Amino acid sequence: MSDSEFRKGGAPHHRTTDPERTMTTQQGAPVADDQNSLKAGARGPTLLEDHVMREKIFHFDHERIPERVVHARGYGVHGHFELTRAIPELSCADIFQREGERTPTFTRFSTVAGSKGSPDLARDVRGFAT
Template structure:
């Protein structure tokens, strides 16, 4: 055992490791010293764990978030740094600071992405392309997100999880990646007449852009 700790026993015979006065002290994310990192707070010697044990909750929270899963959609993407330069003042129609002074530059970041594939999928699949821009303005970050097609599959957001589940690879084999060449997707389309307009766009060259420069925003 480290010299930084002394070992005590609780009423139930459990081990308690307590920091020595001259040793490093374990703290929570808020800087509160942790008296015991080996035993959660319980109701009685054999009782249930209490939710008021904030250190236990924080420790489990950090454990659950050690690995960040990839995005459900738009996992495959590329970014580009740049700037937005105002060429004509829009002060007569908006109070947004970014549109006030001609010639002023605002840092920007753009992200291009596919939609259906995982982060390791192909870049050249026939797929809708995501186009997102973050502007670092003096009034805060301004996020603009969208796709490269002016219409969408659905008219009601409650259908969005169903759409994505239908478009994703077959759950028993993870195939095909980054495209909807399977029955699940077409079953969804056949039952959602409003999706047909979007399908026509997908079958055009809009979903196979030659480069990021040629991609509609």
């Protein structure tokens, strides 16, 4: 392809074959091929002049990431666990070996329901983690 063809918009990804179903950029420029980018030679670097590729990268980089909905809402509490009866026959964990020992804990209760902007007052607990 000659330089004059390229300057006139004759680059391969600017040419279209079906005028009825033409994909366009946000500025309305026709795009025939959005799967390949312009390069300097067969194995050269990608050119910054490829506005179609730059627009795709812009959209990818500026995508809004939605909030995590699995445990989006909930509350946590600090407290302690006090062993009332030793249970060495059930567990070898150190906290279950000595009666009367107090272990500090933090527990998160999850309501699961609720999205961004919903009230935090719901106490319909669906899960917890200690």
